[in-house]
Amino acid sequence: MTKAQKIxxxxxxxxxxxxxxxxxxxxxxxxxxxxxxTVTLQTFDTPPNEEPLDE
Amino acid sequence: MGKYTTVAIKVPDVxxxxxxxxxxxxxxxxxxxxxxxxxxxYAELGTFITKWGIEFEVDDSIIAGFIATESGGKNAPPNxxxxxxxxxxxxxxxxxxxxxxxxxxxxxxxxxxISFFNKAIPSSKNFNxxxxxxxxxxxxxxxxxxxxxxxxxxxxxxxLRWLLEAFKDGNxxxxxxxxxxxxxxxxxxxxxxxxxxxxxxxxxxKSIPIESRGYLLxxxxxxxxxxxxxxx
Numbered sequence: 676m677t678k679a680q681k682i683x684x685x686x687x688x689x690x691x692x693x694x695x696x697x698x699x700x701x702x703x704x705x706x707x708x709x710x711x712x713t714v715t716l717q718t719f720d721t722p723p724n725e726e727p728l729d730e
Numbered sequence: 731m732g733k734y735t736t737v738a739i740k741v742p743d744v745x746x747x748x749x750x751x752x753x754x755x756x757x758x759x760x761x762x763x764x765x766x767x768x769x770x771x772y773a774e775l776g777t778f779i780t781k782w783g784i785e786f787e788v789d790d791s792i793i794a795g796f797i798a799t800e801s802g803g804k805n806a807p808p809n810x811x812x813x814x815x816x817x818x819x820x821x822x823x824x825x826x827x828x829x830x831x832x833x834x835x836x837x838x839x840x841x842x843x844i845s846f847f848n849k850a851i852p853s854s855k856n857f858n859x860x861x862x863x864x865x866x867x868x869x870x871x872x873x874x875x876x877x878x879x880x881x882x883x884x885x886x887x888x889x890l891r892w893l894l895e896a897f898k899d900g901n902x903x904x905x906x907x908x909x910x911x912x913x914x915x916x917x918x919x920x921x922x923x924x925x926x927x928x929x930x931x932x933x934x935x936k937s938i939p940i941e942s943r944g945y946l947l948x949x950x951x952x953x954x955x956x957x958x959x960x961x962x
Binding site: 699707709710711712713714716717719721722723724725726727728729730 | 734737739740742744745746747749750751754756779783784787788789790791792811813837838894902903933936940943944947952953956960
């Protein structure tokens with residue numbers, strides 16, 4: 676393996692690692708750690724249903 | 731990694747808000763009032779909430795939300811079900827939590843918790859899983875729940891952990907089932923909430939008392955106490 680190939684390999688590995696980190700951060704952007712677990716914060720596009728519950 | 735089962739919560743979990751007559755959690759004035767209740771609870775009781783939340787690995791948001799839903803942070807006298815204190819726990823539940831902790835949670839109560847419970851209820855040293863609490867013991871527990879806010883929070887948080895372990899699905903505990911059972915009672919709910927169930931499925935299940943289904947909306951609905959907490 677030439678020196679240039681070694682550099683490319685290292686750059687590639689670092690790129691994949693960084694990309695994975697960024698993707699994980701993006702996918703878990705609404706997830707927060709709380710004591711004893713996690714909470715995922717959600718939003719809805721429509722107003723909430725305000726109907727009273729049925730007996 | 732903690733010693734207990736982890737919990738994964740979605741907030742809000744359903745696109746629905748609690749409504750009773752003209753009283754609506756979606757009303758901005760009601761939401762503001764409920765947020766003020768949460769803030770007051772945490773300002774006055776945050777030390778106890780955090781202390782026992784760390785002990786039983788339950789987040790402050792969940793404990794404060796239960797206090798807000800159960801009592802609004804007011805130390806109410808016993809209701810028709812004998813539930814009293816900030817977290818509206820009954821003497822029978824206190825007995826159950828202590829004597830069946832090891833069986834349900836699969837991990838012993840810490841020395842710190844045992845020592846605190848023994849101090850708050852001296853007779854708890856003699857609690858026995860093979861008997862039922864006498865009226866004198868119930869009276870002792872009732873007094874502790876009413877007069878000792880830290881005990882009320884400690885045993886309420888222990889109850890939450892006990893129920894989280896009772897309702898774990900694999901490696902994750904189900905907070906929605908805990909909410910229903912905290913309100914309606916573990917033994918009456920355990921067979922009605924078997925398997926993996928969404929909060930929406932529990933809300934639609936009419937075999938669960940309407941008050942308990944409303945409890946889910948008060949905690950996990952839009953502008954419910956957990957929603958208000960995390961909007962901070």
